[in-house]
Amino acid sequence: MDEGDIAGFFVAEKRGGFGLVWFILLFAAVGMVLISSLLLLDRRVPLSYVRVHVGMMLLPIAVALAGLIFANHHAVVGLWRSDMLGWFMALFILTLGWIIERFCLHYLHGDRAYRKYFTLLTFTVSAAALTWLGNDIRLLILFWGLPLLGLTQLTRLKKEWRPARMTAARMAAVFSLSWLALFVAGLWLWSATGHWRLSLALSSESIRHLEWWEKTGLNVLLVLAAIIPAGQWPFQRWLLESAVTPTPISAVMHAGLVNAGGLLLTRFSPLFNGDVSQMLLIVLASISVLIGTGISFVQVDYKRQLVASTMAQMGLMLIQCALGAYVAAVIHLVLHGLFKATLFLQSGSVVPHPNQTIRLSQRLSKTWRFAGAVGGLIVGVTFLLMSPEENAKWLSALILGWSLAFAWERLAAFENGRMTSLLVLAGAAFASGAVHGGLMMLLHKTVPPNSSISVATEATAVLMLAAGGLASIWLSTHRSSHVFARLYMWLVHMGEPRLKSMESHPRYLADYLQKEVVNG
Template identity: 50%
Template sequence: MNVAMFIAFIAGWMIAWISACCLCISRVSDRYVRLHVFLLAIPVVVSFAGLIGADQVRETGLWHLDRTAWLMASYVGLLGWTIQRFCIRFMHGDRSYRAYFTLLTFTTGSASLIWFSGDLRLLALLWGLPLSGLVGLVLLNKEWTPVRHVARLMSRMFAVSWLSLLLAAVWLWQVTGHWRITQVLSEESLLRPGWGNAAGIGALVVLAAIIPAGQWPFQRWLLESAVIPTPVSAAMHAGLVNAGGMLLARFSPLLDGSLPQWLLVVPAVLSIFVGTGILLVQPDYKRQLVASTLAQMGMMFLQCALGAYVLAVLHLIFHGWFKAALFLRSGSVVPRPRPALLAPDPPSKRWLLYGVLGGIVLGTGFWLAEPHEPLRLLRALLLGWSISVAWWQMAVLQKGRWISMIVLSSLGLSAMAFHDALASMLGDALPAAISTGRTETAVVLLIACGGLAGLGLTARRTTEIRAKLYLWLVHLGEARDEAVESHPRYLRAYMRRGGELK
C-alpha cells in the first residue's frame, strides 16, 4: 500500500512540475495559474492519504517510506499550496508573476521529497535543491541592489550547509561502507566510526542544520532577508528554515549523547535570547517576524539537543503554520485611517501579578500530572510562560478578565493534549525522548533566569546596562547598508523604460 501511494505521490508532483513548466510558455494565459494551483493539490491529497495508510516502514529502491516522511510531505505540500493560492492575487501584475509559481512549485516539490530519501547520496542532492530554489526566488527581483546582496549572502551560507552534509555523507560511507541510511545508522555500523569520526560527522550534520535555520552565529543572512517578497518569506520561514530540526531527527542515532548534540545547546540558547531581544526592540513588523523565527528555531534545536526529536518535529510544524499565517497577513498591520480611540488605562500591578500566579499554577499542575515524563518540566515552563504573557497582553481589558484567563488556560491545556495525540501518532518513527535529568533542569533554570532578567531590565528603564543592551540589540537587528535602500531606485528605471526591464 505504501509503495503504491508513493508512486501516486511522485506522479502527482510530476503533473505539478509539468504544469509549472507550461507557465513558462508566453502563449499560455495568466488565467492558467488557477488551474496550476488546482493541479498542485493532487500531491497534497495523495500525501495525506499516504499518512493515513502508513502502517509500517517500507524500503523501495533509494526511498525510505515511513509515517514521519508522509507527515512532512503533507505539511510541506499543503503549505506550498496555501502560499501559491495566496500568490494568485498578491503577485498579480508583477513582471515575474509566472516565474514565482514555477520556482515555488519546484522548491516545495523537492522539499517534500527530501524526507523519503533512503540513500545518503540522494539525501545530499535533495538537501541542496530547495535551498537553490529559494535563492532563485530571491533573484527574481535582482534589479534591486539589496536583493542581490542578500542573494549572494544566502548562496554562500547555503553552499556551506550543502557541502557540510555532502562531506558528512561521504565520511559516513568511508567508515561504515554503506550508502543506505538505515544500514549506516544501525547499531552495528555505529560501533565502527569511533569517537573522533562520530564527533566530526556529527559536527558536520549540526552545521548543515543550523545554517539554513539562521542560528547564531549564522543569523546575519536571516536578519537581512526582510527585503525579499512576502510569499517567499512565508515559504522560507515556514518550510525551509525548519528543515534543520528534521535533519537532526533523521541522524539522531549518530548524535545521541555525542559531543555535537551537547554543543548544540550553546547556539540554541543564544539564538533564543538574541531573537527575543531583537523582537522586543525592532519597530519594523517584518523584522520582528524574522527575529521571532530566530528565537523559535533556537527552541527547536534546544529540544533536539535534549533528545526530544518528536517535540522538535511537532514544534517546526506548528511554528511553520503560525509563521506563514503571520507573513501572509502582514499587510493587515499597515495603519489605516480610523477614528481616534481613547487610550485604555494601564493595567494595575495586581492584575499583572495574577497573570504570573496563574501561569505558575497551571505550569506546576501540568508538571505534577506526569513529573517523571522526559522534558515535562520544560514543557510546563513554556506553558506557564505562554499563559502569563497572553494574560499581560489581555490585561488592558476592563471587563471579562477572569473569563479570559479561564479560556486561555483551557486552550493551553487543549493544545498540549493535541500535541500529545500527534506525538503518539508518530509512534516509533522518531526516537522517544530520554530522561535528561540535570541537563533539563539546568536548561529550564537558564531560560527562566533569562526571562526574569529581561523583565527586570524592562521594569528599570533608566539603568545604564539596559540602555547599552537596547542599543546593542537594535544594532544587531538592523541590516547592513548593502541590504537596505532608502528608495527602490530600480522602480524608477523600470518606469522610465515603460515597464520593461531587460
Template identity: 30%
Template sequence: MAGHTRSNDAGSLSETTTPSRSALPRASTLAVWTLFVLGLGTLALSIRTGNAWAIEGIVRIDGLTALMWVVVTFFSGIVHSYSRRYMAGDARIEGFFARVLAFTLVVMTMAAADHVALFAATWLAMGLLMADLIGHERDWKQARVAAGVARRHFLASSGLLAAGIAVLGWTTGATSISGILGSLGEVPTTAALVAGGAIFLAAIVQSALFPFQTWLLSSMTAPTPASALMHAGFVNAGGVLLTRFAPLFADRTAAMSLIVAVGAVSALLGQALLLVQTDIKSELGASTLAQMGFMILQCGLGFFAAAITHLILHGFYKAYLFLSSGATVEQTTPGGHHHDATDPLGVGVGLLTALGGGVLFAVLTGKGTELNSGLVLTLVVVLTTLHATRDVLRRSTLPPTIRLVGTPLVVLTAIGTYAAMFNAISTLLSDVPATTAPTELTVVHYGVAAAFALAYVVTTLGWHRKSRRLYVALVNLSQPDPDTLLTTKEDYNDA
C-alpha cells in the first residue's frame, strides 16, 4: 500500500473532536422521560376506568393508545439517554436528537389519531423521519442511498394506506377511523377487499415482511441508537395498523388465512436468513424479519392482542441487543462451549418442557383448547419453548444436573409470564374492536403448522448445512441494495 493515497468510498465521519455544548440533547431527553411518566399515568387511568377519552372525530385515547404511548416513550427515552454519550462529538447531534424527538411525538399522535387525514399524515411523517435517521451520516454515499431506499418504501406504504382509508371513507361517508369501523356493514365486498388489501400491504411494507425486506437489510448505515429505535419500535407499526383495522379483516376467513400465510413465510425466511449472516447488525436485521413475521401471523390467527404483546416483548429484546451489540463483539470468542444438541437426555427434557409450556399456555389463556386458530398459536408457543430449551441446554456451562433441572423451570416461568402478560393486554384492549377473533382452521393453518415443525427438525438436525445451493440462495436473498454496502472489495484494491 506504500506510495498510494486512497479515500474509502464510505467517506469519513464528520465528527468534531469535542462533545457538543448544545442544550438540545439534554432537553429532548428530559422531555421524552416526562412524556413516559405522563403515559404511565394515562395507562393507569385507562386500566382503572376502562373508558376511552376522545375529541370526537379527531383523536381517541383508548387502551391501545395508552399502551403504545408508554412503550414508545420508554424506548425513545432509552435511545435518548444512550445517545447522549454515543452521539457525543457528532457534528449533527442536534439534528439527530430533533428527529428522534419529532419521531416520538409523531408516533404518539398516530397512536391517538382518529381522523383519517391525521392518521395518514402521521404515518407518512413517521416514515420520512425514520428515513432521515437512516441517512443521518450525509457524507456517506451509502447512507444517502439507504435513506432513499427506505424513503421509497415508506412513501409507497403511506400511499397504500391513504388509498385504503380513502376507499373506506368514500363508501361509508365517515372521516374518522371509529366512524369507518362502525359502518363496515355498509361497505360493498369489492371495496372492502380493495381497502383491506391496500391497508395490509401498507402494514407489511412498513414491517419489512417478504418481499419488502430490502429496505430493512439496507438500513445498516443508521447510527446504532437509530437502528435500536427502528427495530424496537418503527417496524412494529404494521401490527398496530392491523390491530386498529381488525374488524375489516376478522370476519373474512380467506383474508385472515392470507395474512397467516404471509406472516409464516416471512417468519420462516427470517429464521433461515439468520443462519447465513456473518455480522451482528445483519443477524439482528434477519431476526427482526422473522419476529415481524410472527407478529403478523398472530394477527392472521385472530389474536391481535397477542401481536401487541409480541411487539412489546420484541421491542425490549431488540433494543437491548442493538444497544449492547458492541459489548457482544468484544465478548464473543471462537470455539465457545456447546453441548450436543441431539443428546437423548437433552432431547427428552426439551420435549417435556415444550409440552409443558404448551399446556401451561393453554390453561392460563384458554387458547388451544378449542378446534380453531388458537391451536396454531399454541403450537408456535410449543416450538418456541422447544427451541429456547434446546438453546439454553446447548450453551449452558452449569453442571449437568442443574442444567437439566433448572432449564425447564426457567423456561416454563418465562412462558407463564408471557401468558400472564397476554391476558393483561387482552383485558386492557377490551375496548378496542376485534382484538381477539379466532378463526376456523383452514388448509393454510395445517400447512403452516407442518412447515414450522419441518423447519424446526431441519435446523435441529443441521440438514440445511448440507445444501450449498440453499446456502447461496439464502445469502442472495439477504443482500441489501448493493449501493448501500459500506465496503466493497474495490476499497482494498491498490491497483
C-alpha cells in the first residue's frame, strides 16, 4: 500500500470529512439488507418475511439519494471516492434492484429456489452498486467479479434443467476471462505507476511516465474486460443463450450488469488517447451493432429479440466510449437499463388477448415514408448545429436521425391509431431529450470528455454503421435474392443457442411430477 493509501485509509481528505458519514451510512444500510437476505435461507424464517426484506431494500436507496444530493462530490475517503457518477450509479442500480425484487414477489412465488433468488439478487445488486464508489484498483477488481459471480449463480439455480447448467458454465468461462483481463490490467497499472489508488494511478503525472506500448497493452486488456459482459462479438454467445433465465433475472442482467463495460471504460478514460485499442473497440462494437440488430429482426422469440437488441445497444454505448463521449455513454446505459427492464418485466403483455387483432397497413404510402426520412434528416442536422462541441456528434446525429425515421415508418404501418402513435413518439422524443439534457448537466463535470479522438476514428464508426444501414435497406427490397436468403439463415443460426443448451420442453418439470406421484 502506498503512502497515499495509508494516509487516506482512516482519515478523509480535508474536503471529504463529511463524506465519510455518507459512506458509513451506505455500508450500514447495505450490510443490513445483506444480513436480511441471509436470514431468508433459514427455513424457520416464515416466507412472509420476503416482503419485509424487499421493503428494507429502500434503506440503501434512501442513503444513495441523500449522498447524491448532499455528499461532497470531490472527496476521497480511504479506499473510496465520493463523486457524482458513483452516487448516481449506486442510486440507479439499487432502485432497479428493488423494482425487480418487488416484481419477483409474485412472479417467482412457488419456485423451489424462491428464497435463494432474493438472497442472490440482493448480493448481486449490492456488489454492483458499490463497484463505482471504489477508489482502489484492488477493490475494483474484487467488485468487478462479484456481480458476475452472482449472475452466474442466479442462472445455475435451475440446475435440474440442462440448458440452464450449460448456459451457466459458458457464463462462468467468459466472465472468468473478463475478470482475469481486469486483474492483469490492474496489476500492470500498479506496477507501472506505484499506486493502488485509482485517482493517483490515473493522474496526468502517472500516465505521462507510461510508455506507448504500456498504455496500448493496458487499454486492450480493459477493452477485453468490458466487451465480454456487454455480450459483444465474438463473445456474444453467452448473452444470446441467457434467454433461459427467468424473466426477472434477465431484467437484472440487461438493465444493470451488461452495462458495466461502459462504466469501466469511463473510470479508466484518462488512459484512452486515440491509440489502436480505441479503433479495435470501434470495429468490434460496430460489428456487434450490425449483428445484434440483424438477429433482433429475424428472431421470432420475444426474449431473444430483446437479448439481440441489448447486444446492439451495448455496441453503440461502447462506440460512444471509444469516441470519448463518456457522459453520453453513461446516459445511454441508464436510459437503456430503464427501457430494457420495463420490456422484460412487461414481456407477458406481448401475448395477444382473445379477440385482439392488430391491423397493419399492407402498403405504406410513399408520402409517409418520405415524411419520416425528411424528419430524421432534420433532427440529425439540427443536432449537429446545436452540438458543435460534443464528442461523437456525427455518430449521435446519425443514430438520432435514423432512429426517428425507422420509428416513424414502424408506427405509421398501423392502420388504427396512426396519428396517436406518432404523437406519442413525438412526446417520447421530447421527454427523452429533456432527461438527456438534465443528466448531461448532472454528470458533465464528473466525466470530462476525451478531446484527443481523431476524425478518422469517428469516421470509421459512422461509415460502418451507415454502410450496414444502407445494406439493410437494399436487402429489404431484394428479399428474393440469394444474398438475402443466405444472410437471413446466417442471422437465424447466430441467434440460436447450441444444441446442448436447448430442450424441446423443460424435462425437469416432468421429473418433478413423477417424484410427486411416487411420494404421494
